[in-house]
Amino acid sequence: MADTSLSTDKLLDMYRTMQTIRQFESRVRDIFQEGQIPGFVHVSIGEEASATGVAAALTKQDYITSTHRGHGHLIAKGGEVKPMMAELFGKKTGYCKGKGGSMHIANFELGILGANGIVGAGLPIATGAGLAAKVRGSGEVAACFFGDGASNEGTFHESLNIASSWKLPVVYVCENNLYGEFTAGKDVTSVKDIADRARGHDMPGIVVNGNDVVEVHETTSQAVERARKGEGPTLIECKTYRWEGHVVGEEAFLGKRSYRPSDEIEAWKRRCPLITFEQRFVPDTFSQEEIEAVQADVKRAIDDAVQFAQDSPYPEPEEALEDMFSNA
Amino acid sequence: MPEMNFIQAINTALAEELRLDSKTFLMGLDVWVGAFGATSGLTDEFGAERILNAPISEAGYAGAGVGAAMAGMRPIVEIEFASFFYCCWDQVCNQAAKLRYMSGGQADMPITFRAVCGAVGSAAAQHSETVYSQFMSVPGLKIVVPSGAYDMKGLLKSAIRDNNPVLVFEHLKLGRSKEEVPEEEYLVPIGQAAVKREGSDVTIIAIGYMVSQALKAAKALEEDGISAEVIDPRSLIPLDEETLLSSVAKTHNVLVVDEGHLRCGAAAEISAVIADKGFDSLDAPVKRLAAPDVPVPFSPPLEKFILPNDKKISATVKEMLG
Numbered sequence: 001m002a003d004t005s006l007s008t009d010k011l012l013d014m015y016r017t018m019q020t021i022r023q024f025e026s027r028v029r030d031i032f033q034e035g036q037i038p039g040f041v042h043v044s045i046g047e048e049a050s051a052t053g054v055a056a057a058l059t060k061q062d063y064i065t066s067t068h069r070g071h072g073h074l075i076a077k078g079g080e081v082k083p084m085m086a087e088l089f090g091k092k093t094g095y096c097k098g099k100g101g102s103m104h105i106a107n108f109e110l111g112i113l114g115a116n117g118i119v120g121a122g123l124p125i126a127t128g129a130g131l132a133a134k135v136r137g138s139g140e141v142a143a144c145f146f147g148d149g150a151s152n153e154g155t156f157h158e159s160l161n162i163a164s165s166w167k168l169p170v171v172y173v174c175e176n177n178l179y180g181e182f183t184a185g186k187d188v189t190s191v192k193d194i195a196d197r198a199r200g201h202d203m204p205g206i207v208v209n210g211n212d213v214v215e216v217h218e219t220t221s222q223a224v225e226r227a228r229k230g231e232g233p234t235l236i237e238c239k240t241y242r243w244e245g246h247v248v249g250e251e252a253f254l255g256k257r258s259y260r261p262s263d264e265i266e267a268w269k270r271r272c273p274l275i276t277f278e279q280r281f282v283p284d285t286f287s288q289e290e291i292e293a294v295q296a297d298v299k300r301a302i303d304d305a306v307q308f309a310q311d312s313p314y315p316e317p318e319e320a321l322e323d324m325f326s327n328a
Numbered sequence: 329m330p331e332m333n334f335i336q337a338i339n340t341a342l343a344e345e346l347r348l349d350s351k352t353f354l355m356g357l358d359v360w361v362g363a364f365g366a367t368s369g370l371t372d373e374f375g376a377e378r379i380l381n382a383p384i385s386e387a388g389y390a391g392a393g394v395g396a397a398m399a400g401m402r403p404i405v406e407i408e409f410a411s412f413f414y415c416c417w418d419q420v421c422n423q424a425a426k427l428r429y430m431s432g433g434q435a436d437m438p439i440t441f442r443a444v445c446g447a448v449g450s451a452a453a454q455h456s457e458t459v460y461s462q463f464m465s466v467p468g469l470k471i472v473v474p475s476g477a478y479d480m481k482g483l484l485k486s487a488i489r490d491n492n493p494v495l496v497f498e499h500l501k502l503g504r505s506k507e508e509v510p511e512e513e514y515l516v517p518i519g520q521a522a523v524k525r526e527g528s529d530v531t532i533i534a535i536g537y538m539v540s541q542a543l544k545a546a547k548a549l550e551e552d553g554i555s556a557e558v559i560d561p562r563s564l565i566p567l568d569e570e571t572l573l574s575s576v577a578k579t580h581n582v583l584v585v586d587e588g589h590l591r592c593g594a595a596a597e598i599s600a601v602i603a604d605k606g607f608d609s610l611d612a613p614v615k616r617l618a619a620p621d622v623p624v625p626f627s628p629p630l631e632k633f634i635l636p637n638d639k640k641i642s643a644t645v646k647e648m649l650g
């Protein structure tokens with residue numbers, strides 16, 4: 001059953017993180033549909049375990065790069081839900097003072113080098129963070145989240161080659177949710193397992209059940225250790241699935257067309273990362289009450305975050321002209 | 329005449345040209361769905377061999393378009409958001425733009441690149457750029473920025489038939505706007521500006537979506553006794569200097585409006601042409617209204633602050649005419 005060397009504290013922390021991501025994303029979806037959030041949002045419901053398991057293997061000083069579907073990665077790396085939610089609303093109290101929005105949240109104190117609107121852009125950036133750590137000998141590791149679709153960008157191949165050639169401390173984490181927008185990966189990708197692409201760059205490539213937070217975490221911990229020892233990068237492929245559309249409200253684009261069979265969606269929902277965890281650790285490791293207490297705590301935190309975002313002021317229009325160049 | 333919206337105009341232009349020339353084919357992300365509707369239904373008629381759903385590999389598939397064009401085909405390459413052009417810059421600017429010239433005129437390069445552009449409402453900096461002005465300083469590319477459904481259809485058909493690389497920028501805010509579009513076939517030639525409204529006191533030259541804003545402003549200015557002429561260059565390269573200059577000769581005052589950035593933007597180039605060749609017609613310096621030189625911010629009040637609109641246009645004109 002609970003055959004893992006992880007402490008109960010660590011396990012419960014990871015569960016709390018997954019709950020936070022699930023509830024944050026669900027609320028974002030709902031209030032976006034109510035028109036409270038401008039622009040567009042990509043949520044990661046169903047993919048909580050990869051973000052959580054990876055980030056739990058990192059220290060605060062370590063770096064991550066994220067994607068357009070980044071809320072979960074940022075929460076897992078320590079992002080607070082209040083300034084995150086405020087950023088989604090375009091408020092002054094957001095992590096980026098309203099300049100970035102959903103696709104561009106960053107917090108450098110937490111090692112979050114940013115979500116990104118450009119698919120594949122995080123790969124060289126994470127590689128560069130690893131390079132910085134190596135050049136100055138400071139010991140940090142960079143974890144790079146990206147999708148299966150992004151692994152078809154040139155930046156993926158160029159980054160893996162650089163990191164492998166220079167033995168950089170980077171962990172590349174492909175969250176393979178089978179689709180990029182409305183196109184199935186299998187129709188536009190030369191390999192079934194993205195992890196196979198590691199071989200071409202002479203680094204380990206490992207496939208994990210991306211919905212099992214413990215498996216993700218244990219595999220990432222080994223990759224992080226390898227990176228810290230100077231042995232170079234690893235590519236980890238998390239097999240997972242997004243429950244929601246590519247963007248919230250994608251029905252408007254799709255009309256009557258669909259690109260995913262409904263039984264496929266249902267099958268993956270049965271492999272929910274949270275339920276996977278509960279089935280494994282309740283009641284032997286945690287009581288049902290403990291689990292419910294976490295759920296209730298998280299709900300309060302998300303309620304507060306939405307309230308905070310709603311109550312926060314917008315930036316002054318003229319602030320659009322600030323933050324261009326450093327005067328230092 | 330039947331009405332059609334901007335997206336339908338793209339869709340019918342593509343379908344007509346695909347029907348006409350079997351060397352024509354289309355590539356892009358999710359073109360089987362048509363993320364914005366422009367390519368919807370094309371797979372049903374033309375099949376997956378000619379409507380190619382590309383991987384997220386802009387440099388790869390844009391470059392494959394360049395190669396296919398050199399090898400005798402007539403590809404249409406869709407880049408989704410114009411900001412993603414940065415991911416295939418080399419293939420567009422170093423390859424498509426230059427290879428004919430560099431091969432001593434041997435290669436024809438009949439390739440069309442299409443992308444949606446512009447700020448559509450809190451899409452933030454990496455999905456809101458207009459980008460066309462960056463390409464204006466790369467010799468070898470034609471650049472088309474339609475402002476409505478009629479021009480969209482006619483210009484896109486001309487672009488596809490052109491034996492040179494043409495970049496077509498489709499402002500997403502125009503998507504649902506309707507215009508009358510004839511049922512019979514027509515082309516709008518690349519390199520001909522359109523006088524969208526005649527006037528005598530000031531010439532407003534506006535690009536793409538800004539044409540609609542300039543027309544609105546012109547209406548409001550009329551109530552204040554100012555007669556504004558509105559000109560849509562329609563293509564930035566080549567630029568119809570003659571139409572612009574003859575309007576200036578009539579009105580003696582010019583405002584150039586663009587949603588892109590002020591510095592080195594399309595408005596800067598047009599202003600320079602007028603200052604250079606129309607100096608004697610001018611009563612006052614040429615004025616530009618464009619976005620300040622910052623990335624497009626996410627937050628609604630910030631985005632609104634930086635974008636030109638009808639109110640800013642009419643205020644600027646009033647200031648100019650004192």
Ligand SMILES: Cc1ncc(C[n+]2csc(CCOP(=O)(O)OP(=O)(O)O)c2C)c(N)n1
Nearest residue numbers: 069117118119147148149150179180181412
């Ligand atoms: C360079 C670039 N091309 C295209 C897009 C449009 N786009 C946004 S997300 C996305 C799909 C990405 O798929 P994947 O990497 O698998 O991530 P997922 O959305 O599945 O999490 C696409 C094509 C983009 N943002 N950037």
Ligand SMILES: [Mg+2]
Nearest residue numbers: 147148179180
């Ligand atoms: Mg994917």
